[in-house]
Amino acid sequence: MSSSSLHRTTPLQCRRVISHLSxxxxxxxxxxxxxxxxxxxxxxxxxxxxxHDDAAARRTMEEFAGFPASDDGGASPxxxxxxGGASPxxxxxxxxxxxxxxxxxxxxxxxPSVTRVLYSDRDVQARRYIKGIMKQLGLVVREDAVGNxxxxxxxxxxxxxxVATGSxxxxxxxxxxxxxVVGVLGALEAISVLQRSGFQPKRSLEVIMFTSEEPTxxxxxxxxxxxxxxxxxxxxxxxxxFDNQNISFVDAADSAGYKIHPEDLHNVxxxxxxxxxxxxxxxxxxxxxxxxxxxxxxxTAIAAPASIKVExxxxxxxxxxxxxxxxxxxxxAAAELALAVEKHVLESGSIDTVGTVGILQLHPGAINSIxxxxxxxxxxxxxxxxxxxxxxxxxxxxxxxxxxxxxxELSEFKIINQDPPxxxxxxVINAMEIAAKQLGLEYKLMISRAYHDSLFxxxxxxxxxxxxxxxxxxxxxPEEYASPEDMANGVQMLALTMAKLSSE
Numbered sequence: 001m002s003s004s005s006l007h008r009t010t011p012l013q014c015r016r017v018i019s020h021l022s023x024x025x026x027x028x029x030x031x032x033x034x035x036x037x038x039x040x041x042x043x044x045x046x047x048x049x050x051x052h053d054d055a056a057a058r059r060t061m062e063e064f065a066g067f068p069a070s071d072d073g074g075a076s077p078x079x080x081x082x083x084g085g086a087s088p089x090x091x092x093x094x095x096x097x098x099x100x101x102x103x104x105x106x107x108x109x110x111x112p113s114v115t116r117v118l119y120s121d122r123d124v125q126a127r128r129y130i131k132g133i134m135k136q137l138g139l140v141v142r143e144d145a146v147g148n149x150x151x152x153x154x155x156x157x158x159x160x161x162x163v164a165t166g167s168x169x170x171x172x173x174x175x176x177x178x179x180x181v182v183g184v185l186g187a188l189e190a191i192s193v194l195q196r197s198g199f200q201p202k203r204s205l206e207v208i209m210f211t212s213e214e215p216t217x218x219x220x221x222x223x224x225x226x227x228x229x230x231x232x233x234x235x236x237x238x239x240x241x242f243d244n245q246n247i248s249f250v251d252a253a254d255s256a257g258y259k260i261h262p263e264d265l266h267n268v269x270x271x272x273x274x275x276x277x278x279x280x281x282x283x284x285x286x287x288x289x290x291x292x293x294x295x296x297x298x299x300t301a302i303a304a305p306a307s308i309k310v311e312x313x314x315x316x317x318x319x320x321x322x323x324x325x326x327x328x329x330x331x332x333a334a335a336e337l338a339l340a341v342e343k344h345v346l347e348s349g350s351i352d353t354v355g356t357v358g359i360l361q362l363h364p365g366a367i368n369s370i371x372x373x374x375x376x377x378x379x380x381x382x383x384x385x386x387x388x389x390x391x392x393x394x395x396x397x398x399x400x401x402x403x404x405x406x407x408x409e410l411s412e413f414k415i416i417n418q419d420p421p422x423x424x425x426x427x428v429i430n431a432m433e434i435a436a437k438q439l440g441l442e443y444k445l446m447i448s449r450a451y452h453d454s455l456f457x458x459x460x461x462x463x464x465x466x467x468x469x470x471x472x473x474x475x476x477x478p479e480e481y482a483s484p485e486d487m488a489n490g491v492q493m494l495a496l497t498m499a500k501l502s503s504e
Contacts, residue, residue: 206275
């Protein structure tokens with residue numbers, strides 16, 4: 001279909017285009033022309049949503065399509081397609097926000113906070129809710145042994161690797177309702193947008209709801225995506241993993257309806273050719289986009305965390321009776337190590353190196369008792385693996401030195417995980433950049449300092465991430481918020497990127 005013939009298309013002809021695309025035998029032939037039309041619809045919808053005037057919208061369409069939009073009574077492609085019965089590529093922002101609010105009601109803490117921990121009753125309700133939306137969209141729904149949920153829109157060439165997207169809906173205690181959720185419900189809305197437009201995928205499109213991105217219950221982050229990426233160590237360790245209530249992972253999964261046998265965990269592993277690409281939509285969880293007034297972030301790399309558990313043991317004693325020179329205070333050893341971590345991170349010379357002592361526990365925890373045992377959990381991250389590992393080694397040496405100086409025992413310095421950073425794939429970045437330009441959305445290339453399921457999906461698929469702004473960069477707290485306009489931009493970006501990758 002030439003540009004000039006598209007310009008003269010009638011409503012009946014548009015319906016025929018859609019009809020032809022629904023045939024697997026003709027989809028491949030017609031898809032490039034339809035994708036061009038789809039992009040024009042996205043551009044027009046984006047311009048209208050942002051309040052651009054008709055001239056600006058027309059110029060944008062002309063620049064992309066390569067032919068003039070009609071001013072003389074002839075129907076433009078956008079008007080023809082709308083009048084022909086197909087919906088313009090517009091995001092149902094009200095419906096998306098309603099779904100986010102409904103999902104937030106499945107919480108073990110009062111609104112506006114959200115608490116939804118792995119395999120809890122509220123988690124089970126949320127899973128049922130997500131599967132319900134997937135089925136309403138006509139997606140083929142399946143679950144694996146640990147509860148990763150997949151909703152697939154089968155493409156005309158279903159044997160090709162699919163284009164996948166998704167995120168998580170579990171929530172740490174007293175957090176917000178947008179972290180992860182925008183990447184699941186927003187992905188489902190992106191599918192709905194494409195369906196309403198009449199688009200037919202060549203490669204299948206799949207939405208994934210990952211199990212337990214948050215480490216809240218079992219201390220393991222990105223549990224579902226780690227297993228999908230083939231972590232044999234995790235599959236083995238989960239057989240003997242317990243939460244702080246002494247409930248095993250296997251029993252917790254069983255209570256949520258997932259009866260796991262040891263060999264089932266290996267069935268979660270995916271092959272390298274399962275997905276052609278994976279794209280995750282997510283709130284930034286930082287202040288940069290909002291502060292700079294940029295609507296879209298395109299992630300080039302994800303910083304990888306290393307998690308460390310440390311324990312010191314001292315003598316303890318009465319706070320009044322034991323004189324200062326005679327003390328072996330495990331609490332002060334922990335405090336000194338916390339400051340040493342900060343010092344080593346700052347000395348790395350990079351703004352991308354960060355370190356946090358998120359847990360510090362003292363025993364016996366009485367005001368009139370010298371601490372006899374202390375427990376720290378440390379998080380150190382960087383996009384440069386060597387630089388991060390250098391900080392870890394310096395922290396370890398500091399812990400050894402502190403124990404000697406203070407006369408306490410360093411009873412544990414255990415690295416729980418030490419994942420490598422992940423780079424976004426250049427082909428996926430390119431597809432996202434093209435989508436942003438065609439939508440007329442300014443974007444910023446940036447790194448993600450928070451880890452995501454994408455970190456592990458990058459091990460088995462070309463990966464990319466789309467960030468949208470969030471209020472003051474807040475996340476993991478009730479004040480977390482993303483505006484309907486920003487979410488709509490993200491959904492349009494995701495829809496157009498998936499459409500492009502599906503056609504390759």
